[in-house]
Amino acid sequence: MAHQLSDKSSPERAQQREVSLVNWQQAADEILDVLPRRIHEVMDPYVATTPDRTALIDDNAKLTYLELDRALGATADALRALDIRAGDRVILVSENSIPLACLLFAASRLDAWAIVANPRLSPRELDQIRDHSGARRMFFTAKVSEEAAAHATRYEAPLRDVGPFNSIGVSGLNRETKAEPVEADGAGQVAVLIYTSGTTGAPKGVMLTHRNLLFSARTTATLRSMTADDVQYCVLPISHIVGISLLTMTLMVGAVTRLVTKYNPAALAKALAEEGITLLNGVPATYQRLLEYKQTAGLQRLERGSLRLMSVAGAPLDSELKARVEKELGLPLGNAFGITECSPGISGVRAEAPRNDNSVGTLVPGIEARIVARDGTIVTNGDIGELHVRGPNVMLGYYRAPDLTAKAIDPDGWFNTGDLARFEGEAMFIVGRTKEMIIRSGFNVYPAEIEAVLSTHPDVVQCAVVGRQVPGNEEIVAFVQLLKGSSATAQDLMAHVAPELTSYKRPSEIILMDALPATSTGKLLKHKLAESLRN
Template identity: 50%
Template sequence: MTVLLNGRPLRRIHNVIDPWVSASPDAPALLDRTASLTYRQLHEAVEGAAQRLGELGVRPGDRVLVVCENCVAVGVLLLALSRLDAWAVVVNARLSPREIDTFAEHSGARRVIYTPDVSLEAGAHARRVGAKEEFWPLTGRLNIGPLNGPAVAEQTHTDPAEQVAVMIYTSGTSGSPKGVMLTHSNLLFISEVARSVRLLSPQDTVYGVLPMAHVVGLSSQLLGALACGSKLFIESRYSAEALADAILKRGATVFVGVPAMFSKLLEWSRANGVDISRHQLRSVGAAGSPLTPELKAQIEAAMQTTLQNSYGLTETSPTICQTLLLSAPRNDCSVGPPVPGVEVRMMGSDGRDVARGEVGELWVRGPNVMKGYYRASDLTAESIQDGWFNTRDLARQGEDGGVFIMGRTRELIIRSGFNVFPVEVEQAINSYPGVVQSAVIGRPAEGNEQVIAYVEPEANVYVDTDDLDRWVRQQLAPYKVPAEIHVIEKLPAAPTGKVLKGNLRELDVLRSAERRATHPGG
């Protein structure tokens, strides 16, 4: 089996650059703040890296952990491992030593490679295990961890729908890690979506700050740009000032970020009096977490362009739905229709499809669905049934086909018998002046659940919780109004900017325990 990308049959993700190596070898492909590669140089770097990896004992079917932050070297390593039919396991260097060790052990990694030039944390991890420094031509300085001699290589497949290209971990800070196995076919399909739906082309400069240790940064951002002959400007870490520099001075034409990035860009531009409408962006998109109508309206007013929305998961490589760039701009916060080739259905608790417009659990089927969870056949069988993957998200589909995400199944709050979708409450809170973002969680309360809100304000802005409470009561039914609103300086977030609600629940448990200790019986 082969996958068609722009009409060309491909079997492996490293093949996405082949047409551009031939057609435009001197065009820029990958660049970061310190390095730059044309498509010809990228091809040479990948070949050289693949040879060196082989010399280091990496075999087809081996897993290689790449502990990194965004840089040119990560792109080279990903394609080089593809040439060897080894699996790239890309993890963020800002994780703790325990998390890194857990992933290395669970994956049975043959080698662990570190990118110290862009990440002090990666260097620290490398020193901890005695990794050796090497300099690879066109790739740069890397630290190479010890060889895991007992590592067992997985079986390889010529079929791109069977051969795993990358493995991405979706958890591991608590409990067993989940290694999502994404095949070459999965990722090549998303590359075709970048061309056909996002309309990327060789004329585009993509600004890539979403971490490549996460699926959007690796799949849609990196491989999507390279498959379309675009230039990808890679940023190791997000800052509003760097984003403004990229879109106002460096000619970026495409940017996808999480909503929190847009909130911080607005805050920065207002504080510094910078007009962010004078950009060259032709496509601006949000992904990774819910987009509120207020933020969408504010960004569109400030940037004078339509903010596109999308939805996906690590297990779906990631894209499931996306609003259409030119043909159907939306004024609401729908994530758009399913991308071509992908099917969705909303199912009720009885296992039957709900009526159009009603909320149900979202299932998806298509060439984007993962091969499964590594070394977790029971969990895979539970999640994928007859080709349909259960996202565990609640959603509804409008008459025009646009999908609206209501929240995670496990995040649903049941208050006095009524369903409360956290995203609805968060949208109301986020519309209050001075609020950057918020997160709503449920707290058990004597056979019931309370709605609890945590709010991150703009820098140097005081948010009066009593006034915010009155604001929310004007917009929501009484049972949806938070029992408590807490203002904290920063919401806990992943490197992508996505709010970590699990961390908030832990914080809330600690706060509740402290309150009971301070006010027993109160």
């Protein structure tokens, strides 16, 4: 049973806490008992029982479970022939595709660590990952995207066959790198190394074990009542933790994963109407652009087809967008919260208990949470503090950064997410990032609240609020992207928010932009906006 730890001083409350801990451990143990040792093993039952059932579809091909198993075997053999050893790090530069999925799971078969990198990264960013990880080789799916092909050329990686796949760029062999030790237990063996820059810009390698990924995938699949009849639309990049988790959980239940190379709202609308998609996961921008497409294409209505569940994570969801999406598609839009370091699932709104607010739902089974004040005390009663979590989903640590790991995970296993949150009963609300909190005239100001109010203006596509240092204080600056063709001005937006916000929460300045800087998943890069104010 998922639960929130709280400050309980009476004997009765202490006893309740002990019962909660037992329930938490029981939930975790029940899930862990049924997990395989490695992520590639999730498909094995279906190779044996439903070999002719479709497993993967991309823009160019499809594979049954039997064909996928054979492709994995051939790909693993090819990697072995290219001197990839157990414990090596391998960088896979690719958009979502069947070749990428096979390279990822083939690395698992060899006990190598997969580093999936988005082809839209710059050469500098890829160099940082290569150098920090000590990767044995880099692989580029040149046929899948022009960006991957360009990187292959830049790294002088000739195109060759790798197992059943052709036109894979293969870099030279790093003979100096050392393989990491191999752990038989999935709790100790790293499956993927995900590089995240966070707000600092310096890349950190998040070590996620096989157990981390499998636990998170299993809990999410269970909460979504996934079966072999589902078709998952996997548009979030596999270079991101959510994409890896979606792929793993779908194969775990013997269902179909529809791999999408690049997001196109017109293609999504067509897939919903014609391809039997039952599950859709996105970031708020995924849904925002889908609604924009409907408007610009002059469609009367979007057809939802077989869609039974849609969810959103990765960025704050404003209530106005949620209401518009739900009205259009006739289904609840389930909000969820996760973080790379937690593989990623922490909480989610249950399909059977939809909400009309911006709560990120209740904790997933087997995960503990506590809210910690700035002075280190545990707070309750809806108070805001830092969210700390603990469970089998928490990363092994940051690669080659024991100091950063020690700062993030305490000796008792509590991971500090760096997010500000509060609970209303079992429902969790994310207020913002600790580092994003603005202290204005002595008052704590949470950007998410201001962003939610700005987003109620009908012409606002998305917005981001950051702080700007001024002598003796901080100012609030809002960056706003408007609908194309909108005539709204910054003054109009100021007038819109003024009645809804107390004086110290109102922006000092609103800056209109054609587009806000974002990652490939649509997550806004607030640190770049903050940096622009210092230049």
